[in-house]
Amino acid sequence: QHKQVTGVSSQGCQGGCQTCSVYNGCLTCKPKLFIHLERDGMRQFGVCLASCPNGFYGTRSPDRNDCIKCGSECDSCFNRNFCLRCRAGSYLHKGKCTESCPDGLVPSDTMKECV
Amino acid sequence: LWGCAAAAAAAAGEGPSTPATCSPLCRCDEDGGADCSGRGLTTVPTGLSAFTYYLDISMNNITELPANVFRNLPYLEELRLAGNDLAFIHPEALSGLHQLKVLMLQNNQLKTVPSAALKNLHALQSLRLDANQITSVPEDSFEGLQQLRHLWLDDNSLTEVPVGPLRHQSNLQALTLALNRITHIPDNAFANLSSLVVLHLHNNRIQEIGTNCFNGLDNLETLDLNFNNLKTFPEAIQTLPKLKELGFHSNNIASIPEGAFRRNPLLRTIHLFDNPLSFVGTTAFQNLSDLHSLMLRGASMMQDFPSLTGTINLESLTLTGTNIRGIPEDLCEDLTVLRTLDLSYNEIEDLPSFQGCARLQDISLQHNQIRQIDRGTFQGMSSLRVLDLSRNQIKFIHRDAFLSLSALTNLDLSLNSLASVPTAGLSALNQLKLTGNVELRNGLMSKSLPKLRSITVPYAYQCCAFVACDSAVNSAEDDERRNAFGGEEEMERIPLVMHCSPGAFKPCEHLLGSWM
Numbered sequence: 001q002h003k004q005v006t007g008v009s010s011q012g013c014q015g016g017c018q019t020c021s022v023y024n025g026c027l028t029c030k031p032k033l034f035i036h037l038e039r040d041g042m043r044q045f046g047v048c049l050a051s052c053p054n055g056f057y058g059t060r061s062p063d064r065n066d067c068i069k070c071g072s073e074c075d076s077c078f079n080r081n082f083c084l085r086c087r088a089g090s091y092l093h094k095g096k097c098t099e100s101c102p103d104g105l106v107p108s109d110t111m112k113e114c115v
Numbered sequence: 116l117w118g119c120a121a122a123a124a125a126a127a128g129e130g131p132s133t134p135a136t137c138s139p140l141c142r143c144d145e146d147g148g149a150d151c152s153g154r155g156l157t158t159v160p161t162g163l164s165a166f167t168y169y170l171d172i173s174m175n176n177i178t179e180l181p182a183n184v185f186r187n188l189p190y191l192e193e194l195r196l197a198g199n200d201l202a203f204i205h206p207e208a209l210s211g212l213h214q215l216k217v218l219m220l221q222n223n224q225l226k227t228v229p230s231a232a233l234k235n236l237h238a239l240q241s242l243r244l245d246a247n248q249i250t251s252v253p254e255d256s257f258e259g260l261q262q263l264r265h266l267w268l269d270d271n272s273l274t275e276v277p278v279g280p281l282r283h284q285s286n287l288q289a290l291t292l293a294l295n296r297i298t299h300i301p302d303n304a305f306a307n308l309s310s311l312v313v314l315h316l317h318n319n320r321i322q323e324i325g326t327n328c329f330n331g332l333d334n335l336e337t338l339d340l341n342f343n344n345l346k347t348f349p350e351a352i353q354t355l356p357k358l359k360e361l362g363f364h365s366n367n368i369a370s371i372p373e374g375a376f377r378r379n380p381l382l383r384t385i386h387l388f389d390n391p392l393s394f395v396g397t398t399a400f401q402n403l404s405d406l407h408s409l410m411l412r413g414a415s416m417m418q419d420f421p422s423l424t425g426t427i428n429l430e431s432l433t434l435t436g437t438n439i440r441g442i443p444e445d446l447c448e449d450l451t452v453l454r455t456l457d458l459s460y461n462e463i464e465d466l467p468s469f470q471g472c473a474r475l476q477d478i479s480l481q482h483n484q485i486r487q488i489d490r491g492t493f494q495g496m497s498s499l500r501v502l503d504l505s506r507n508q509i510k511f512i513h514r515d516a517f518l519s520l521s522a523l524t525n526l527d528l529s530l531n532s533l534a535s536v537p538t539a540g541l542s543a544l545n546q547l548k549l550t551g552n553v554e555l556r557n558g559l560m561s562k563s564l565p566k567l568r569s570i571t572v573p574y575a576y577q578c579c580a581f582v583a584c585d586s587a588v589n590s591a592e593d594d595e596r597r598n599a600f601g602g603e604e605e606m607e608r609i610p611l612v613m614h615c616s617p618g619a620f621k622p623c624e625h626l627l628g629s630w631m
Binding site: 015016032033049050051060061062078079081082084094095 | 173221222246270289293310312336359
């Protein structure tokens with residue numbers, strides 16, 4: 001009955017969804033999972049994940065866990081200011097992605113790091 | 116070896132996209148990645164290629180890892196086991212994974228750190244243990260992990276900082292202990308974490324912290340103490356010379372001492388809202404040349420405007436809800452790049468000249484005790500767009516006060532004591548609020564406000580200057596407007612003001628008919 005009224009339901013939801021709608025996928029997630037909004041053309045589609053996709057990091061709070069975009073230079077990150085892996089062309093050093101390495105370190109293309 | 120296997124597969128007609136060995140329960144790619152996530156598995160799939168370097172078994176129903184379960188995957192670098200129901204990991208479960216760099220165990224049912232199983236992961240850099248039910252961290256938990264850089268222990272049930280287990284983690288760069296039940300931070304809790312850059316402690320129950328609890332964190336840049344129960348200002352931050360981002364909003368801190376941040380010269384952001392602040396030391400925010408934004412709300416007992424000397428890159432300053440009566444004359448000597456200034460809800464009586472703050476775009480001064488606006492108050496402020504002076508006691512505004520405000524679009528002078536309003540210089544204005552100035556009786560000249568779209572006035576008849584009171588446009592007014600704009604050529608018709616409240620009508624004519 002809840003579904004008819006708003007199109008939102010808690011039955012028949014996929015994966016880690018708590019509530020979902022046919023059009024927008026997951027609206028809320030089961031405890032401790034991250035909600036991530038995927039774009040499908042004009043539509044946003046919610047999915048519930050145990051870890052956020054590449055290019056996003058998870059923020060936890062008592063009532064909600066979200067996937068937030070990393071800084072543009074990061075392939076994956078711990079938070080907005082601390083990268084775990086860099087995009088091609090830059091090298092990781094203490095959470096920062098730079099195109100050149102500090103003195104005493106050299107860029108490693110295989111590891112994408114200053115070593 | 117990998118190439119031959121793939122060639123054999125191709126010859127067998129399995130097509131390039133089907134590597135030689137993969138489990139039917141997984142999807143494998145040619146680079147050695149295997150995705151077996153979300154398939155309802157209760158055990159680790161077998162039959163994977165020995166060269167698998169990335170294995171994702173997250174979001175399944177695996178409750179335990181038996182011994183040697185990954186012994187055939189010696190090249191594994193990333194193992195994802197998040198979102199299972201893992202409650203037990205055999206001490207030998209991860210043996211053989213000498214090249215493992217990333218281990219994801221978040222969102223499981225672990226009650227303690229599986230220290231025995233982790234012991235030989237000498238290449239491990241990232242370990243996720245967040246969102247489990249960990250109540251204890253054995254002393255030897257991270258002993259073998261000399262390369263560990265990133266550790267997630269947030270969203271567990273820890274009641275104290277795992278000081279012992281962290282003691283030897285000199286390579287650790289990022290640590291989160293957020294969303295636990297930690298109540299205090301002892302002195303030297305992170306003493307050897309000299310490489311730590313990020314420390315998240317938000318959403319705990321931290322009431323007090325040792326004065327030396329952050330000793331040793333020489334490279335810390337981000338410290339997040341938001342959503343705790345701190346009663347006093349965290350003086351321990353004095354030992355953090357590299358700190359750039361500090362958060363302690365949503366605590367119970369009543370005062371910020373003098374020189375609070377004098378040993379943190381690199382601070383860029385300070386989040387301190389939602390604290391019952393009543394006092395802020397005037398020297399607290401000096402010499403923070405990287406600080407871009409400062410927001411202080413509701414420090415109700417604050418009397419003196421904080422000194423901002425040396426804090427030269429502030430772009431946004433919000434200081435509201437205090438007892439401050441005046442603004443320093445030299446405020447703009449330091450704040451030359453300020454763009455938004457919110458000093459509403461104070462007790463300010465007199466305004467200095469804001470001329471030095473040449474980039475200011477938005478000034479909020481509502482709810483103060485301001486009495487007059489001088490000629491020089493807003494002189495030279497050609498970038499100013501929004502000016503809110505409502506709810507003051509302004510009686511007088513110098514006729515040239517707005518002369519240089521060529522970009523001003525919104526001006527709110529409502530609820531003051533004005534008898535007249537200068538309009539020279541307000542050529543860009545499109546919203547003007549004047550309600551509540553009961554002495555303001557005379558008509559307003561629409562000519563000097565060509566871009567006006569919305570105006571609120573004390574008396575209805577004043578709208579007639581902006582919105583036609585009669586159905587036929589009053590020809591005299593039309594001639595007057597035509598003369599004002601060069602007469603002969605085809606006059607570009609200036610659209611009348613779209614909105615004027617409280618409604619345009621001439622009480623005498625409309626109520627008593629045309630014989631008036």
